[in-house]
Amino acid sequence: MSASLKAPDPSTPLVSLRDVLAFNVRSYRVAKMLSQEQLGFAAGLDRTFVSQVERARVNVSLDNIERIATALDVPASLLFARP
Template structure:
């Protein structure tokens, strides 16, 4: 059994859209207590792709943002909305 997923620790820069997406995807995935593999299976994406998205390594298509949002039970635009700053 794998370790329990941990939420992101640092807020992304407001101007870093890939970072915002990565933060939101990981946060929502952890709230569902899913592994990256679980999310990938729900979206019909590769686990390494989900990992790369969560690390801000790849640009992601709108279609795949939509797939992630559907699996995470959220609106696609919410994945691109910066989290509130403390």
């Protein structure tokens, strides 16, 4: 089952860069009305990996960050910008 299209909570503390990445990936995914499964497919990644990225549970390689950014049609640098 795919995750809901619920935007991340803006009051969530973004302590690490991994937290910022997680927040932004979810924000852009929801804004584009994509499920985690759809984003994973577009990026060539598994839905469970996308879920782990959005929960800041994994250390993401630069290659996978680039794949996610390309699938979201945003520059990778935007995924690291603090909201």
